[in-house]
Amino acid sequence: MALRRTLLSTLAACAAAAFAPLALAQADDYPNRPVKLIVPFAPGGSTDMVARLLADKLSTVLGKAVVVDNKGGAGGSIGADAIAKAAPDGYTIGMATVSTHGANPALYAKLPYDAVKDFAPITNVMSVPSVFVVHPGVPARTMREFVALAKAQPGKYTFASPGTGSLGHANIENFMHLAGIELLHIPYKGAGQAMTDALAGQVNAMTDNLPSTLPNIQSGKLRPLAVLALKRSPVLPDVPTYAELGYPGMGDGGWFGLVAPAGTPREIVARLNAAAHKAMAMPDYVEKQKSISGESMANTPEQFARQIQAAIERYTAVAKRAHIRLD
Secondary structure (H helix, E strand, O other), rough: HHHHHHHHHHHHHHHHHHHHHHHHHHOOOOOOOOEEEOOOOOOHHHHHHHHHHHHHHHHHHOOOOEEEOOOOOOOOHHHHHHOOOHHHHHOOOEEEEEEHHHHHHHOOOOOOOOOOOOEEEEEEEEEOEEEEEEOOOOOOOOOHHHHHHHOOOOOOOEHHHHOOOOHHHHHHHHHHHHHOOOEEEOOOOOOHHHHHHHHHHHOOOEEEEEHHHHHHHHHOEEEEEEEOOOOOOOOOOOEEEEEOOOOOOOOOOOOEEEEEEEOOOOHHHHHHHHHHHHHOOOHHHHHHHOOOOEEEOOOHHHHHHHHHHHHHHHHHHHHHHOOOOOO
């Protein structure tokens, strides 16, 4: 028995010693073929726009094609699971969002992936603000006025969301708690239907990504009261952030980052981090980022890991308070 244990220990040590130079060799040669970038949402949305912008520049930096592969469905869970289960060799990476790696782990009773254990964070990429808007028929021109109306008549004012348990739902539930107000939730099957009824005045308020909402704000069809972002948006300089209004607990807004499957060699993660940062500094990337109201959130893998953990903790608290638990 002792001899068997000794033999197993020796074999394990030899395997570890053999793997270390192999991992370094793979990192030195990386990448020697195209890299797949999984987007856990359908084409055309915010995550897809950020991914395609980054993939284009990342291809130039790495010298190999970075190919976007959309795997939408189940609120991003299908695509996130595909990233988690890919080979940890750096040739399949993916987009992580505040939905897939923040709200979903908190709101869903069962997920096919663990947002912390199954991924190797590479870098956060971009923050795209969301904006709280009301129909012009609501007699409030500021968020303070809206909060006063809602406090005076609890449950009278309605808000639309893309569905129960969606990020928009969770964010407004969080705001109701922080502001001490009660709004009536009207869930829809997608953001498009929610926006249609918000424009028609069938619901009083909603929150959505700024790029998709901006045309209706600029035309006067919706009135912006607050942005969820680290700082005010240049396209809405007069609209305060939630933090400015006294609600820092709303967090830092929506973000989009790069992750790899857990177990991806540290050297490859470091190479991808450096390549992504170089891509994000390219002038035409910066200009296109501005065009979708984005702000750079480039950071280290360790900093991104802390952002993911903070998002999970924030939305876990929201889910418990609002009694949101999805199958």
